Structures are given as C-alpha cells and as structure tokens.
Amino acid sequence: MRFTEEDAGYVTVRPVVKQTFRLAELADMVVSVTGKKASRVQQIFRSGTIVYNGYRYWWDGFSSDENEIAGLLALFPDDDPARLFNSAEVTAVSLEIGGGTQRALVGIARREASAKRLFQKRSPWEILLTAARDSTARYEKYFHAERADVYRVHLSAEMAAALLKQLRDASPRALRKKLAALQPPAAILFFVPRAKSDGARTPPLE
DSSP states (O other), X not given: OEEOOEEETTEEEOOEEOOOOOHHHHXXXXXXXXXXXXXXXXXXXXXXXXXXTTEEEEOOOOOOOHHHHHHHHTTSOXXXXXXXXXXXXXXXXXXXXXXXXXOEEEEEEHHHHSSOOTTOSSOHHHHHHHHHHHXXXXXXXXXXXXXXXXXXXXXXXXXXXXXXXXXXXXXXXXXXXXXXXXXXXXXXXXXEEOOGGGSOXXXXXX
C-alpha cells in the first residue's frame, strides 16, 4: 500500500492505493533508496515499509537470506570508474551547496537549462558543460535513484561565484528565479543515464 499525506488545518487526508509488485519491482524501489547495500535491503524487506518518491509504501514484512539478496542485487548496475565522461549524454546536473549536514543539492534538468536568454551567446546548459570540460569531470559513483552514473567537478570559491553569475545572466526567467537565492556551489554533479544494455532495470515506479 502507499499513501501521501496532506495537512489541511486540523484534518489529515491519507489517500491509500493498493498495488501489486513483483519481487524485482520491490527490490528496484528499495535499491533506489539504499543503493546496493545487502544488509539495508534485507532490513527494509523485513520491516515492510519505505518512503520513495514522496510516497510511503507498506507490505507484509518478510525474511530473506543472503543468497536471495545477492541474487537480486546482481541484477543492478555497479559503480564503473572506467566509464569516460561524455557531455553529450548528460541529462541533468545538481549544484552542490554547502557541505556536511548543511549540504544541499539543487537539480537542473537539461530541458530547463537549454533555453537561451535574449542577447546571450550561450545557454545555461552550455555554461555548465563548459565547466565540466574546463575542470575535468571525475567519476564518482552509480546513483541508483537517478539510474545514472555521476561525475563531479569541484569548484574553487572564485570559480563558483563566476559560474553562478554566468548562469543567472544567461537563464530565462523561471531558471533565474530558481538560482536567485543560491550560494555559490562547492561542486557540480553531472548525471549520465546508463544504457539498458549496460544493466537492465525495471521501469520507474509511479
């Protein structure tokens, strides 16, 4: 079962929807939250609840042994540091603001950053990809929640301030509003979806 919670004054509304999942689909949802951590996957199967994409899901908890978990996790992609960065395949970026417990990620999709502001030579997307080329994006990990390999570019304070100004100057109104209150990012994360042939996954759950 899944529900969302909406508070309206003193009334809480909890729409409940019953769904049927195959074990592979349930594993896909759990791994998107935990990554390929066998002990955590095993624990969540047993607890029978998880929060995923803004929904809380419940099921009758069940036990599973290590061999069963290993077999399920083998279906999911692993980190692959040998994969070369290809800017043409990037579909989204995240600006990493702050660090530690104050760390925040601000996501920007290619479609929202590809529009060019009037009289600007480059789009925000072109500016972001230039930063990846100029500073050498380095492989970080496979991010199961986004079904993508992640590459990181660290930014100095000077680079970050200059980049944020360029992005704001080049952004159309909606994106400029999104960037307006941001502090200069410490890093940029680039997301490159992996082809199905490199690791089959079940479709995203809606």
